[in-house]
Every structure is written in structure tokens, then in C-alpha cells.
Amino acid sequence: MAETEATKLLLVDDKPGLREAVEAYLEDEGFIIQVASNANEGWELIQQQPPDLVITDIMMPQVDGYQFLEKLRNDPRYKGLPVVFLTAKGMTADRIKGYESGCDAYLSKPFDPEELVAIVKNLLSRRETVSQSGEQNANLDAISQQIAEIKTLLGEQGNVKTTPSPIKIDLTPREQSILNLVAEGLMNKEIARRLETSVRNVEKYVSRLFSKTGTNSRTELVRFALQHGLTESQ
Numbered sequence: 001m002a003e004t005e006a007t008k009l010l011l012v013d014d015k016p017g018l019r020e021a022v023e024a025y026l027e028d029e030g031f032i033i034q035v036a037s038n039a040n041e042g043w044e045l046i047q048q049q050p051p052d053l054v055i056t057d058i059m060m061p062q063v064d065g066y067q068f069l070e071k072l073r074n075d076p077r078y079k080g081l082p083v084v085f086l087t088a089k090g091m092t093a094d095r096i097k098g099y100e101s102g103c104d105a106y107l108s109k110p111f112d113p114e115e116l117v118a119i120v121k122n123l124l125s126r127r128e129t130v131s132q133s134g135e136q137n138a139n140l141d142a143i144s145q146q147i148a149e150i151k152t153l154l155g156e157q158g159n160v161k162t163t164p165s166p167i168k169i170d171l172t173p174r175e176q177s178i179l180n181l182v183a184e185g186l187m188n189k190e191i192a193r194r195l196e197t198s199v200r201n202v203e204k205y206v207s208r209l210f211s212k213t214g215t216n217s218r219t220e221l222v223r224f225a226l227q228h229g230l231t232e233s234q
Helices: 016-028 039-048 065-073 092-101 113-155 173-183 188-195 199-213 218-227
Strands: 008-012 032-036 053-057 083-087 105-108
Touching: 008 016, 008 039, 016 032, 016 113, 032 039, 039 053, 039 065, 053 065, 053 113, 065 083, 065 092, 083 092, 083 113, 092 105, 105 113, 173 188, 173 199, 173 218, 188 199, 199 218
Parallel strands: 008 032, 008 053, 053 083, 083 105
Antiparallel strands: none
């Protein structure tokens, strides 16, 4: 993920010197930095403006990094928020405890600022990839649901009353072909393969069909086509 003005990091550390040095370095790298001197202050900042990633010390008064991380992970809003631990504790047992607590990366002090930046960029990139994958899966689920509804609709085709269309809808031969295939319950990839064209081209024609028929989904489009005798089956 490229660092942009929209990329916000929260830095939580009770040591002013280190906090200011890390803040300055990350700002030079193009990130927007929020700083907190303790976990409670960090929690308040997160409530006001959730960051894209948290960098936090472990050894802090009142609430330590482990407790802070546990609070984040127990809140559904921040369960997937990337967290990097910065700490002077470098023992294997401490690292294991950090990862078991749910941190995404663990960097022992003193550390190279370039390594911290590399870790931050990697975690942000990974988060964006997961987010995009989730959006794609959600879109596929929505289309699959529409396909299922279309097949149900086709099964009830005999009960769909066909009426003359009050508005004349002129479809090009290619639009008609794609409408017929959508009405068969085919997805865009299958239609593209059947017509030997690109998926992008199919998407363009399906959008045109939505526009011409005043519909917003494949299910509505097929219902409209069946009702007004726009498919070859009719």
C-alpha cells in the first residue's frame, strides 16, 4: 500500500525522546502520525479517529502494551487493525507472548527506522489486499445470489405474466444475445466465454441493459425481460 495523506498511524510510547524521533521519521516518509504518551490516551485517539495501523510500546505505566492490544482485539471494530510492538524486551518468551496476544509484528529497541517503515508498509499492503479480496468475494456472493434468484424465476416462468411493453426498447443484436444469456442464469465470465469476448465488454453491455430497462440487478433485468417478452424463449 503506497503511503498517502489518508494513511494514518498511531504511535503510543511513554518516552518523549523516542516518540518524537519515530514520529519525525515516519512523517518524513509521508505518513500522518497521531501520538499518545500512554495506552489510555491512545485508546481515546482511536475512538476519535481510527488509524490504519498502531505502533505501541509494551512497557508502559498503568496499561501496558499487552493489555492495550487485548482491548483492541476484543473490540470488533479494531479486531483486524494491524499492531506493531516496539519494546526493549527481546527475549523469545516475550516475542511469543506478543504474537499470542495478537500483534502483527515485533521490533526490539534499538531498531533501524527503515526496518520499521518496511514493516509498516508490508502490513498496510497486506491489509489492503485482504480488504480487496473481501470486497471481491462479497461481489461474487451478491452475483451468485442473483443467479440463484434468476434460476428460481425461470423455474416459475409459466407463472410470469407477459404483457406488451409500454415503452419500445430497441436492443442491438449483441445486447439481445447477452440478455438471453443473462436470462439463462449465466455469469459474466461464462457469457464472455460463450460469445468469445472479454468480461469487461460483457459488463459494459449488462450495464447498458440495466440503463435501457430501468433495472438495477440481474434478477430485476430477467424479470423485466420475461414480463415484456424480450428474451428469445418468449
